[in-house]
Amino acid sequence: MLSIINLKFLNSAQSFILFFLLILLLLVLIISFSLGSYSFPVLSILMGNTSAIEATIFTEIRVPRVILAAIVGASLSVSGACLQGLFRNPLADPGLIGVSAGAALGASTIIVFGSSLTSAFIFSTFLLPLSACLGSGLVILMLFLLTRGFGHQGVTYMLLVGIAVNAIASVGIGILTFISSDSELRSLTFWTMGSFGGITWSLLIPALIIIFISFLFLLPILRNLDILQLGESEAKRLGVNVKSLKYRIIFASAASVGASVSLSGMIGFVGLVVPHLLRLLSGVNHTYVVIGSALLGSSLMVFADLLSRLLIQPAELPVGLITSAIGSPFFLWLIFRINKI
Amino acid sequence: MTKNFRLILILFFLILLNPIYVNSCDRAYNPSKITVAGGSITEILYFLEEQSKIIAVDLTSNFPEETKKFPSIGYVRNLSAEGVLSLKPTLVIGEDDMGPPDVVNQIKKTGIDIIILKEEHSSEGIIDKIKCVGEIIGEEEKTIDIINSKIMPIKIELDNLSKNLKNQNIKVMFILTMDSGSPIVGGKNTSADGFIKMIGAKNAFDSFEGWKPVGTESIIDAAPDIILISNRGAHSYKNLENMHNHPTVKYTPAAINRNIIALDGMQMLGFGPRTIETALDLSKKIQMIETN
Amino acid sequence: MSINSKNISLFYNEKEILNDISIEIREGKITTLLGPNGAGKSSFLNIISGDLDFYKGHVYYNQRNLAEINIQEKAFLRSVMAQSQPIVFDFSVYEIVEMGWLEKGDIKYSNNFKTALQEVLTECDIDYLKDRKFNTLSGGEQRRVHFARSLLQLWRESNSLDPCYLMLDEPTSNLDLFHQIKMMNTIKKLSTEGVGIFMILHDLNLAFKYSDYIAILKNGKIVTFGDPMSIINDDILSNTFDVKIQVNKKDDNIFINYV
Numbered sequence: 001m002l003s004i005i006n007l008k009f010l011n012s013a014q015s016f017i018l019f020f021l022l023i024l025l026l027l028v029l030i031i032s033f034s035l036g037s038y039s040f041p042v043l044s045i046l047m048g049n050t051s052a053i054e055a056t057i058f059t060e061i062r063v064p065r066v067i068l069a070a071i072v073g074a075s076l077s078v079s080g081a082c083l084q085g086l087f088r089n090p091l092a093d094p095g096l097i098g099v100s101a102g103a104a105l106g107a108s109t110i111i112v113f114g115s116s117l118t119s120a121f122i123f124s125t126f127l128l129p130l131s132a133c134l135g136s137g138l139v140i141l142m143l144f145l146l147t148r149g150f151g152h153q154g155v156t157y158m159l160l161v162g163i164a165v166n167a168i169a170s171v172g173i174g175i176l177t178f179i180s181s182d183s184e185l186r187s188l189t190f191w192t193m194g195s196f197g198g199i200t201w202s203l204l205i206p207a208l209i210i211i212f213i214s215f216l217f218l219l220p221i222l223r224n225l226d227i228l229q230l231g232e233s234e235a236k237r238l239g240v241n242v243k244s245l246k247y248r249i250i251f252a253s254a255a256s257v258g259a260s261v262s263l264s265g266m267i268g269f270v271g272l273v274v275p276h277l278l279r280l281l282s283g284v285n286h287t288y289v290v291i292g293s294a295l296l297g298s299s300l301m302v303f304a305d306l307l308s309r310l311l312i313q314p315a316e317l318p319v320g321l322i323t324s325a326i327g328s329p330f331f332l333w334l335i336f337r338i339n340k341i
Numbered sequence: 342m343t344k345n346f347r348l349i350l351i352l353f354f355l356i357l358l359n360p361i362y363v364n365s366c367d368r369a370y371n372p373s374k375i376t377v378a379g380g381s382i383t384e385i386l387y388f389l390e391e392q393s394k395i396i397a398v399d400l401t402s403n404f405p406e407e408t409k410k411f412p413s414i415g416y417v418r419n420l421s422a423e424g425v426l427s428l429k430p431t432l433v434i435g436e437d438d439m440g441p442p443d444v445v446n447q448i449k450k451t452g453i454d455i456i457i458l459k460e461e462h463s464s465e466g467i468i469d470k471i472k473c474v475g476e477i478i479g480e481e482e483k484t485i486d487i488i489n490s491k492i493m494p495i496k497i498e499l500d501n502l503s504k505n506l507k508n509q510n511i512k513v514m515f516i517l518t519m520d521s522g523s524p525i526v527g528g529k530n531t532s533a534d535g536f537i538k539m540i541g542a543k544n545a546f547d548s549f550e551g552w553k554p555v556g557t558e559s560i561i562d563a564a565p566d567i568i569l570i571s572n573r574g575a576h577s578y579k580n581l582e583n584m585h586n587h588p589t590v591k592y593t594p595a596a597i598n599r600n601i602i603a604l605d606g607m608q609m610l611g612f613g614p615r616t617i618e619t620a621l622d623l624s625k626k627i628q629m630i631e632t633n
Numbered sequence: 634m635s636i637n638s639k640n641i642s643l644f645y646n647e648k649e650i651l652n653d654i655s656i657e658i659r660e661g662k663i664t665t666l667l668g669p670n671g672a673g674k675s676s677f678l679n680i681i682s683g684d685l686d687f688y689k690g691h692v693y694y695n696q697r698n699l700a701e702i703n704i705q706e707k708a709f710l711r712s713v714m715a716q717s718q719p720i721v722f723d724f725s726v727y728e729i730v731e732m733g734w735l736e737k738g739d740i741k742y743s744n745n746f747k748t749a750l751q752e753v754l755t756e757c758d759i760d761y762l763k764d765r766k767f768n769t770l771s772g773g774e775q776r777r778v779h780f781a782r783s784l785l786q787l788w789r790e791s792n793s794l795d796p797c798y799l800m801l802d803e804p805t806s807n808l809d810l811f812h813q814i815k816m817m818n819t820i821k822k823l824s825t826e827g828v829g830i831f832m833i834l835h836d837l838n839l840a841f842k843y844s845d846y847i848a849i850l851k852n853g854k855i856v857t858f859g860d861p862m863s864i865i866n867d868d869i870l871s872n873t874f875d876v877k878i879q880v881n882k883k884d885d886n887i888f889i890n891y892v
Binding site: 229231233240279285 | 704717722
Binding site: 037056062111191 | 400517518519523524525526546549553554555556557559563573587588589592606
């Protein structure tokens with residue numbers, strides 16, 4: 001029943017584009033699984049005749065990394081699309097509600113103060129993502145409490161809360177930057193530019209679950225997001241439970257963005273621009289835009305990660321740099337091209 | 342062009358180009374009250390038993406313990422002119438990361454001697470640095486004595502060991518920190534690179550310059566035999582046992598053979614007297630590892 | 634069947650906005666609320682449409698307490714055309730009108746969608762605009778689109794006995810005369826088909842021509858309520874609007890003159 005309701009709102013051009021994006025994603029995934037710093041023929045892995053180290057690299061290092069890139073790309077883009085719909089603002093992006101800033105603050109704290117907390121933690125590889133999640137969780141809680149459960153105040157209020165959180169996190173990160181040593185500073189710098197390195201299955205699986213569930217949580221309300229564009233009062237009159245809509249979007253976005261940022265650092269641009277790319281291509285209804293964002297966002301991110309791994313081998317280019325560097329001019333080009341017609 | 346004119350032209354350009362970087366080791370006018378901007382220099386002054394001349398140090402001066410008693414001028418790249426001057430030094434000695442340049446100029450303009458030592462990441466460079474400090478504070482003879490008695494024996498042993506080690510082509514990777522996804526590793530022309538060469542090993546990552554993040558596949562590809570990491574960089578690992586299991590280094594020979602070594606950062610990369618000792622210790626250790 | 638509002642009072646910031654209003658809105662009839670600005674007309678509309686819930690008194694939809702009807706059911710009972718907000722994304726006219734269609738999950742209903750949509754597009758004279766982007770339309774055209782959407786929300790199969798009400802707050806603003814009259818004729822047609830209409834209008838002549846019942850609101854109180862022919866006279870109008878008004882009644886028509 002769910003899928004029937006959703007698919008009805010896609011016209012034929014949109015269905016075609018979504019199908020095409022799915023194929024694109026599969027292609028990009030295959031290419032990414034096949035290429036890397038440590039080169040070996042991937043087919044041999046699938047047929048089982050490789051050395052142990054090659055098999056290990058494939059299953060323990062490359063595959064989790066590519067999957068992480070895919071789900072982070074999807075979650076940032078989907079959040080961006082939903083937040084743009086919720087706030088009725090084409091410039092909204094996952095950073096707007098302060099969740100990434102909270103995660104960044106949590107992560108930065110560990111990067112700078114980690115040494116003093118050593119004794120308390122056994123699972124050191126979890127320390128950074130854990131504290132980033134804690135950071136974004138606190139922001140979600142704050143958003144919830146300050147808006148009294150997303151009550152009458154409306155979205156402007158939430159925007160203001162997000163702005164305040166971003167400001168506070170900026171100060172926090174600024175102070176941490178100031179007191180950090182050279183090496184910590186370098187860590188901070190690279191973390192804020194994003195990286196998918198160091199991921200393991202044990203870190204990936206919880207994130208995968210969170211992001212996947214958030215996505216499912218959003219699917220039923222995509223049509224209601226369209227109706228919300230008429231305004232909150234009008235949407236209520238048309239039978240949309242606006243409060244519940246806000247809950248879903250904020251929680252789903254915050255959870256998936258928090259999970260993403262905690263594992264991969266800050267990667268900008270994608271959440272803002274991918275939904276717009278889709279709108280420029282074939283219409284603005286949210287069923288198309290959100291599902292399309294998941295597909296296009298993952299392809300883009302997987303491709304960006306591929307470049308980050310290969311361009312300056314053996315060193316890595318921060319992936320956030322690549323997404324902005326490639327994405328922005330392309331986006332500019334697309335705007336001019338479409339508007340000429 | 343006449344000879345004189347050429348001379349004047351050269352002098353002119355020298356003055357134009359280098360108001361800050363005075364590489365001279367000339368004796369300072371008054372070396373009685375020194376503010377130090379660089380941990381290795383503090384180390385050297387203690388090494389030459391001239392610590393009584395120190396009145397203030399920077400944040401990287403953490404050896405020996407008693408340096409904590411000195412007032413701190415803060416982060417060497419971000420000094421405050423008034424802050425430095427308020428302590429009334431007669432001489433400021435730093436390395437080329439002292440900054441910002443405007444502040445350094447301001448301090449210079451007040452007439453105080455500022456000397457910037459050029460750093461070379463090698464044993465010879467360390468010895469030159471010690472000699473230079475000795476000359477600046479006017480204790481050349483004492484300095485040469487101390488160098489000959491305390492440093493030269495170590496350096497000679499190190500040179501021999503490292504020559505041996507070179508033939509064995511040991512690959513060493515130096516990790517600065519592991520906190521941001523992919524570890525940040527020292528490439529060509531970094532202090533880490535120099536340190537690794539001192540030991541007599543090969544830098545597993547000499548295809549790029551500076552400190553950069555390196556992906557796990559590349560790390561496996563490079564297959565370092567030994568991994569060096571600063572204590573600070575290893576901070577989140579309760580003991581080195583955990584470090585060996587870190588996903589980014591797990592499949593390296595270094596991790597598999599439990600050859601990840603964590604030491605104080607300044608000890609390895611400060612390029613003061615300790616660095617030669619530390620290089621010797623490591624060289625010996627690696628020899629033992631290799632013969633097993 | 635009707636909407637019955639009983640003893641409605643509204644306070645906001647300690648100010649009394651509505652005082653003890655009791656008005657009936659009958660199915661199949663057009664009830665219009667007139668009054669000067671600030672009289673509380675829009676607030677009253679918000680109360681009986683179910684948008685506002687902090688009032689005193691009761692509203693009954695066909696004897697059911699409005700406060701006990703859930704948000705989805707309300708959407709099937711009544712449609713509102715009020716001030717519209719700017720639409721940020723480039724929806725087409727078709728997509729905007731389509732948003733008025735309420736999914737009951739009933740397959741039979743869904744098959745009627747195309748028919749209903751076409752009817753509504755034709756009735757509001759916007760069929761030729763349907764593929765245009767909504768944001769490229771003029772103010773008047775956009776109004777007609779929102780009107781079409783409200784109509785789609787009300788659409789029932791011809792043999793349906795489901796009650797429904799249409800509430801309109803200044804629907805004719807921004808429309809040229811041709812489209813004003815066309816809209817009022819559509820509204821009249823709807824009422825003959827059984828829809829209960831509640832309107833707020835500024836244009837007195839329009840109100841008198843099309844309404845079955847008039848209510849006049851001033852300072853939060855009902856001044857008079859009833860069929861126009863019987864209740865409208867010079868004094869009532871002049872006092873309400875603080876303007877000298879002359880009422881002319883001729884052959885079942887009322888029109889006014891400002892002196």
